Amino acid sequence: MSSETLQRQSANPENQRVHMNRVKQIGSIVGLYKDDPEVAYRVSQLGKNRPINLNVEDHLTSYVDELGRYDLLPSNQTDEHFATIDYGVNVYQEHGISEETKQPLIDLVVSRQTVFLANMRLAFKIARGNSSSQLAKNLNIMDLIQVANVGLYKAIDRFDRSKGFQFSTYADSWIRESVQKAISKQSRTIRVPDGVHKDIRSLRLITKSIAGELGRTPTNEELANELGITEEKVADLIRAEEMQPSSLNIPLNSTFKQGYSEELIDYVPDENSELDRVGQELDDKMFLDALYNDGVLSVNEMYLISLQHGFVFDGLRGTSVILDDQEFAYNDLIRHDFGDIKIGPTAIAKHLGLGASAVNYAINGAYEKLRKKYDF
Numbered sequence: 001m002s003s004e005t006l007q008r009q010s011a012n013p014e015n016q017r018v019h020m021n022r023v024k025q026i027g028s029i030v031g032l033y034k035d036d037p038e039v040a041y042r043v044s045q046l047g048k049n050r051p052i053n054l055n056v057e058d059h060l061t062s063y064v065d066e067l068g069r070y071d072l073l074p075s076n077q078t079d080e081h082f083a084t085i086d087y088g089v090n091v092y093q094e095h096g097i098s099e100e101t102k103q104p105l106i107d108l109v110v111s112r113q114t115v116f117l118a119n120m121r122l123a124f125k126i127a128r129g130n131s132s133s134q135l136a137k138n139l140n141i142m143d144l145i146q147v148a149n150v151g152l153y154k155a156i157d158r159f160d161r162s163k164g165f166q167f168s169t170y171a172d173s174w175i176r177e178s179v180q181k182a183i184s185k186q187s188r189t190i191r192v193p194d195g196v197h198k199d200i201r202s203l204r205l206i207t208k209s210i211a212g213e214l215g216r217t218p219t220n221e222e223l224a225n226e227l228g229i230t231e232e233k234v235a236d237l238i239r240a241e242e243m244q245p246s247s248l249n250i251p252l253n254s255t256f257k258q259g260y261s262e263e264l265i266d267y268v269p270d271e272n273s274e275l276d277r278v279g280q281e282l283d284d285k286m287f288l289d290a291l292y293n294d295g296v297l298s299v300n301e302m303y304l305i306s307l308q309h310g311f312v313f314d315g316l317r318g319t320s321v322i323l324d325d326q327e328f329a330y331n332d333l334i335r336h337d338f339g340d341i342k343i344g345p346t347a348i349a350k351h352l353g354l355g356a357s358a359v360n361y362a363i364n365g366a367y368e369k370l371r372k373k374y375d376f
Contacts, residue, residue: 019158025092026085026112026157032097033109042110046070046117059142064124073118075166081111082161115156116149119171123148126175130183144179151178200241202227203234296373301366304359307348 033039047069073081088108095101127148131141155174159167184197206226210218220238224231297305349359 022089023154023157025089026108029088029092029097029105030109030112033102033106036106036109038106039109039113043113043117046114063142063145067121067124070117070120072121073115078115078118078167079161081115082159082167084108084111085115085156086161112156115167116152119152119168120149122168122171123152123175126172126179130176130179139183144182147178147182148175151175154178196237196240199237203237203241296369297366301362301369304348304363305366 048071084104084107088104088111091101091104097105124145127144128141131139131144151174152171155167155171158174159165159170161167180197180201203223206223207218210222210226218226220231220234223234227234348363349356
């Protein structure tokens, strides 16, 4: 029985209700008896008596050494412990907590911990396997192990032996789900929903598989066909995966003014600030002066840059330029309204009625001149 099948069955509303009732009941029992002297003594006798290595400073090495104290349980003993847990739950449901019911409830707590200790290796294996994931790069391995152990406890409290499943298969599903949720929630500064995180994982696996077969990076169309989603959805997932925050204080290369250290926050306007508005106007003038007064660009190139950035340069008023064998008057074209956003060569070409490739070539040439001149 696959873990996916087990998850689908667990998603059944009736199964969820039964599981939640059982989990709450076991939680109440454990909370009441976990510190009982009998429980503490019986659990302490589960591990092998091994000398403690006092020279171990690494937490991971110490944890691995601790795992070696507990043997895996044969399947028949695992069944016996779950029978004890089921019996304790039934006693609790029918008779509650009293001196008469104390022993079977203590037996439940001990059996639960016995199954947990015997399967910690499985949780450790899954946590370690996910620790090398790119998304888990910001998570400590010990944190992943703790999350995996939480998933193991969830599996123990929800396991129904009457279904005929192997506990290790059932636990594998819950442990992996807990680890993957933790990675999706804690590894990103900008969180994405769990469903999106699963889609990103699927996209990454499919990308790696197709790249191995074709010897190249697959196109969005190929990924969309393989995943059964639209190309737009593939593009959204790629953007979500690559989405990383940037500091507003990240330094930027000084574009036109030597000796001035610019930061990203300098380009984030405050719409409510009069100072920012005036400052932006001054920056625009500095930008225009650098573009148009240093003799770096031709008239045609100044014309296109002016259109692209929405600037009106007085020095071009009354002039005309030849673009793609067509003559245009600057005064006519500055009346266009592209809004306050930077527009691309395609929009400019459409506005001018020219070929996009010609406009794009001219604009790229202008920027290349500026880069060489001002080193940005």
